[in-house]
Amino acid sequence: MDAAEFRRRGKEMVDFVADYQENIEHRRVYPDVEPGYLRSMIPSEAPLEPESYEDVLRDVDRVIMPGVTHWLSPHFYAYYANSTSFPSILADLLSSGIGTIGFTWAANPACSELETVMLDWLGKMLQLPEDFLSETQGQGGGVIQGTASEATLMALLSARLKTVKCVQESDPQRSEADIISKLIAYTSEEAHSSVEKASIIGGVVIRMVPTDEHFSVRAETLEKMVAEDKATGYIPFFFCATLGTTPCCAFDKIDELGPICNAENIWMHIDAAYAGCAFICPEFRPLLNGVEFADSFSINPNKFLLVGFDCSAIMMWVLKGFYFFLPLHLFSTSLSPHLSSDSQHWGIPMARRFRSLKLWFVFRMYGLRGLQAFIRKHVELAKTFENLVRGDNNFEICAEVVMGLVCFRLKGSDELNKALLKQITRTGKIYLVPCKLRGRFVLRFVVCGRTTELRHIQEAWKHITELSSELLQNLFDHEGKEN
Amino acid sequence: MDAAEFRRRGKEMVDFVADYQENIEHRRVYPDVEPGYLRSMIPSEAPLEPESYEDVLRDVDRVIMPGVTHWLSPHFYAYYANSTSFPSILADLLSSGIGTIGFTWAANPACSELETVMLDWLGKMLQLPEDFLSETQGQGGGVIQGTASEATLMALLSARLKTVKCVQESDPQRSEADIISKLIAYTSEEAHSSVEKASIIGGVVIRMVPTDEHFSVRAETLEKMVAEDKATGYIPFFFCATLGTTPCCAFDKIDELGPICNAENIWMHIDAAYAGCAFICPEFRPLLNGVEFADSFSINPNKFLLVGFDCSAIMMWVLKGFYFFLPLHLFSTSLSPHLSSDSQHWGIPMARRFRSLKLWFVFRMYGLRGLQAFIRKHVELAKTFENLVRGDNNFEICAEVVMGLVCFRLKGSDELNKALLKQITRTGKIYLVPCKLRGRFVLRFVVCGRTTELRHIQEAWKHITELSSELLQNLFDHEGKEN
Numbered sequence: 021m022d023a024a025e026f027r028r029r030g031k032e033m034v035d036f037v038a039d040y041q042e043n044i045e046h047r048r049v050y051p052d053v054e055p056g057y058l059r060s061m062i063p064s065e066a067p068l069e070p071e072s073y074e075d076v077l078r079d080v081d082r083v084i085m086p087g088v089t090h091w092l093s094p095h096f097y098a099y100y101a102n103s104t105s106f107p108s109i110l111a112d113l114l115s116s117g118i119g120t121i122g123f124t125w126a127a128n129p130a131c132s133e134l135e136t137v138m139l140d141w142l143g144k145m146l147q148l149p150e151d152f153l154s155e156t157q158g159q160g161g162g163v164i165q166g167t168a169s170e171a172t173l174m175a176l177l178s179a180r181l182k183t184v185k186c187v188q189e190s191d192p193q194r195s196e197a198d199i200i201s202k203l204i205a206y207t208s209e210e211a212h213s214s215v216e217k218a219s220i221i222g223g224v225v226i227r228m229v230p231t232d233e234h235f236s237v238r239a240e241t242l243e244k245m246v247a248e249d250k251a252t253g254y255i256p257f258f259f260c261a262t263l264g265t266t267p268c269c270a271f272d273k274i275d276e277l278g279p280i281c282n283a284e285n286i287w288m289h290i291d292a293a294y295a296g297c298a299f300i301c302p303e304f305r306p307l308l309n310g311v312e313f314a315d316s317f318s319i320n321p322n323k324f325l326l327v328g329f330d331c332s333a334i335m336m337w338v339l340k341g342f343y344f345f346l347p348l349h350l351f352s353t354s355l356s357p358h359l360s361s362d363s364q365h366w367g368i369p370m371a372r373r374f375r376s377l378k379l380w381f382v383f384r385m386y387g388l389r390g391l392q393a394f395i396r397k398h399v400e401l402a403k404t405f406e407n408l409v410r411g412d413n414n415f416e417i418c419a420e421v422v423m424g425l426v427c428f429r430l431k432g433s434d435e436l437n438k439a440l441l442k443q444i445t446r447t448g449k450i451y452l453v454p455c456k457l458r459g460r461f462v463l464r465f466v467v468c469g470r471t472t473e474l475r476h477i478q479e480a481w482k483h484i485t486e487l488s489s490e491l492l493q494n495l496f497d498h499e500g501k502e503n
Numbered sequence: 504m505d506a507a508e509f510r511r512r513g514k515e516m517v518d519f520v521a522d523y524q525e526n527i528e529h530r531r532v533y534p535d536v537e538p539g540y541l542r543s544m545i546p547s548e549a550p551l552e553p554e555s556y557e558d559v560l561r562d563v564d565r566v567i568m569p570g571v572t573h574w575l576s577p578h579f580y581a582y583y584a585n586s587t588s589f590p591s592i593l594a595d596l597l598s599s600g601i602g603t604i605g606f607t608w609a610a611n612p613a614c615s616e617l618e619t620v621m622l623d624w625l626g627k628m629l630q631l632p633e634d635f636l637s638e639t640q641g642q643g644g645g646v647i648q649g650t651a652s653e654a655t656l657m658a659l660l661s662a663r664l665k666t667v668k669c670v671q672e673s674d675p676q677r678s679e680a681d682i683i684s685k686l687i688a689y690t691s692e693e694a695h696s697s698v699e700k701a702s703i704i705g706g707v708v709i710r711m712v713p714t715d716e717h718f719s720v721r722a723e724t725l726e727k728m729v730a731e732d733k734a735t736g737y738i739p740f741f742f743c744a745t746l747g748t749t750p751c752c753a754f755d756k757i758d759e760l761g762p763i764c765n766a767e768n769i770w771m772h773i774d775a776a777y778a779g780c781a782f783i784c785p786e787f788r789p790l791l792n793g794v795e796f797a798d799s800f801s802i803n804p805n806k807f808l809l810v811g812f813d814c815s816a817i818m819m820w821v822l823k824g825f826y827f828f829l830p831l832h833l834f835s836t837s838l839s840p841h842l843s844s845d846s847q848h849w850g851i852p853m854a855r856r857f858r859s860l861k862l863w864f865v866f867r868m869y870g871l872r873g874l875q876a877f878i879r880k881h882v883e884l885a886k887t888f889e890n891l892v893r894g895d896n897n898f899e900i901c902a903e904v905v906m907g908l909v910c911f912r913l914k915g916s917d918e919l920n921k922a923l924l925k926q927i928t929r930t931g932k933i934y935l936v937p938c939k940l941r942g943r944f945v946l947r948f949v950v951c952g953r954t955t956e957l958r959h960i961q962e963a964w965k966h967i968t969e970l971s972s973e974l975l976q977n978l979f980d981h982e983g984k985e986n
């Protein structure tokens with residue numbers, strides 16, 4: 021395919037994407053396929069000779085589309101969103117077209133530099149303390165990771181290295197392996213599984229901190245655990261706070277937890293993957309009070325800021341001074357005049373796409389006000405859904421609704437709620453996933469779509485209540501028969 | 504921006520990308536900017552109100568383009584390539600347009616399933632043993648990672664877990680931390696720095712294995728090191744072989760190394776990031792003999808198979824049975840009917856874009872024969888360059904030319920060669936980076952561009968010899984004056 025054909029095919033693909041997104045609400049949001057559906061639909065080997073582009077596109081419709089869960093549908097209420105937008109898609113196309121692999125400054129100066137500045141923009145939108153910014157010429161700054169999982173791992177590894185160095189300063193005989201075997205990390209019992217995964221990768225013990233009645237970690241609880249562990253010879257070194265937990269969007273009390281972490285020399289990382297995006301609105305910013313005690317902070321613009329996946333931003337006090345965790349000799353091949361712009365050392369992968377273009381396009385095409393308006397609309401729609409649930413005596417709300425997530429359930433058994441979810445999934449009109457809260461099976465309803473409107477919320481609720489009425493009626497009939 | 508505007512802007516962007524790539528050879532391949540050039544060219548904060556798309560696009564030309572190192576230029580001979588192509592860009596656009604985040608089967612069945620099948624296609628193209636394929640319903644299979652660094656880390660962590668389990672079977676009292684503190688990994692002194700980085704992340708000791716005169720690791724050397732380390736109480740557990748090293752594209756002798764690893768219970772991972780792609784050509788496939796002894800194998804289709812970055816493929820004997828390294832309780836939230844299709848457990852990040860579309864588009868639009876032809880053309884161009892170098896008495900070839908990389912230098916001091924590279928970089932007509940071979944400063948010339956032709960190679964050589972003649976003349980004059 022040459023440039024001339026690419027012009028033609030590319031424009032067709034733009035129309036394909038536009039058609040897809042314009043008509044997406046008429047598709048079944050959750051696909052009606054069985055595991056293994058795809059293999060038999062395509063050959064078992066790559067073709068020897070080139071095929072026609074028409075055949076490939078036909079197969080997108082025939083093979084791919086029937087098996088897609090439509091994340092961008094207004095009927096999609098699962099997980100947290102892939103909050104993408106057209107400017108983000110354009111920026112990604114530009115990034116693919118330039119085809120750069122950024123890892124040193126020299127590998128693409130524009131890529132290195134725009135990323136640094138964009139994270140400063142983001143830091144200012146979030147009103148982060150100056151030390152998290154790069155422009156202040158301190159040790160801080162931000163870098164884009166693919167996912168929150170990587171951001172958390174990066175924070176944990178940085179904390180591990182810092183602690184090893186710190187312990188060895190007072191006890192030079194002690195081996196790194198011995199110190200690591202005594203390290204202990206903490207996070208909420210409600211935290212995302214990626215925190216535990218990071219601890220496994222880092223080879224350190226982790227303890228889950230119980231939460232209060234609002235699903236928040238409180239200072240007292242952490243303090244007690246830290247004291248216990250120190251008494252048995254452990255070295256508490258890392259606490260991952262969550263702002264906006266995955267199950268119910270709860271918020272750890274970082275303003276009380278931060279001082280303890282600082283006093284105990286515990287690195288505090290804040291995982292605000294979803295909810296952190298909303299801190300660009302002044303009314304939500306108080307939830308971030310206490311960030312000044314944190315060593316690192318990360319959010320996923322791809323979850324709530326109209327930036328397409330993958331894009332997770334991490335800001336650290338010490339990014340520049342720290343050079344992540346690599347020994348200096350690995351820098352010898354660096355060709356960059358400024359070691360400090362070599363993003364290869366600030367993450368698990370060394371190479372990266374030109375992801376900052378997405379931030380730049382989206383921040384500029386929406387403006388801060390446009391992004392705030394988007395967030396507020398989603399929160400408002402969630403409140404509407406909450407009110408609908410509250411107005412129905414068969415249902416209950418299971419956690420405070422702060423942003424775009426509503427946790428709810430049918431009053432009754434877990435089995436009943438599982439049956440309801442099964443019906444919802446089978447019908448395929450809307451898509452949600454469950455969570456466990458205090459051991460109970462709960463449905464999560466997250467406003468995800470960029471194009472989700474009031475009518476979708478109302479339709480979704482109507483659909484849920486119709487299915488639940490049927491269920492309850494069946495149950496009633498069944499119980500009637502049994503008695 | 505609504506769908507109607509996206510249609511318009513998207514088509515403009517397609518033309519922008521086509522124009523960029525069509526005219527790329529007239530651009531200065533290495534940018535003429537100083538570190539920090541960008542910050543002052545754009546505002547220090549995000550705008551409050553939306554800006555116009557025209558302004559954003561204008562700034563792409565004004566701010567971004569002057570600072571881009573043009574990886575897709577035929578004058579780009581640095582690193583290893585971002586081997587992208589138009590079909591790959593189209594697939595990426597489709598992936599952005601669908602906007603899925605794959606991590607469980609349910610999150611997007613098509614994404615999970617196409618990935619599995621595409622890695623089977625790739626495995627067959629490479630003639631990997633059946634155990635690396637998923638279709639055989641064994642424990643093996645493949646998964647796409649973002650980068651080779653992640654693939655290597657994943658292999659090392661899998662090996663770490665396997666070894667811990669294995670040691671604990673015979674010695675249940677021994678703690679995981681204690682075992683990990685005794686683990687020792689090996690890789691070539693010529694290996695990519697990501698292997699050492701993986702060992703640092705995994706918290707294990709690594710030893711660099713010296714190479715023979717062809718820069719290859721040999722069985723004898725590894726065997727001796729393993730014996731030494733066992734004698735001092737270490738547990739050898741991981742060997743990362745390289746097929747196609749970064750500095751000079753050397754090949755470890757995996758057919759002799761494999762049996763030792765198998766006998767010693769050492770996980771052998773093969774990092775064939777660049778050169779592995781060429782194993783789809785029968786004439787290069789013998790270099791992969793011995794893969795049957797390996798536990799895992801990875802290549803980057805983005806380095807030499809016309810697939811755009813990021814895309815690194817890892818195949819493992821034990822992918823399915825192993826579930827990476829996560830404890831089972833983390834699976835409790837999985838909604839997938841087939842745990843084994845949940846790619847979230849097969850990598851550092853749990854979430855992924857729909858990357859298999861790129862493989863599918865490229866494999867089909869080129870066909871195996873087309874991909875082979877592409878590889879052969881690059882190798883031939885490299886041979887041409889080698890012959891030009893060999894024909895000039897001022898220069899020497901520093902390592903055997905097997906694929907698209909030629910290592911060469913001016914006969915003379917490192918300083919002379921550094922001066923030459925400095926001139927090349929300053930002139931900005933072509934771009935290369937150096938390496939060290941046996942302590943000497945060497946220039947690497949890698950055929951990278953999809954559109955690089957014979958005339959570019961000839962021009963590049965002419966340019967290099969012109970610059971070197973000037974240098975040598977200056978040196979001569981200077982020495983003349985001194986005498």
Ligand SMILES: Cc1ncc(COP(=O)(O)O)c(C=O)c1O
Pocket residue numbers: 099100166167168169170212214262264265266291292293294320332852853854
């Ligand atoms: C609070 C929180 N942290 C981390 C993650 C994981 O995000 P990622 O897929 O970017 O690793 C999630 C996902 O929903 C999350 O809600």
Ligand SMILES: Cc1ncc(COP(=O)(O)O)c(C=O)c1O
Pocket residue numbers: 369370371582583649650651652653695697745747748749774775776777803815
């Ligand atoms: C042999 C080898 N392994 C690994 C890498 C790192 O690749 P990635 O950037 O995909 O992590 C390279 C990069 O050139 C390489 O040559």
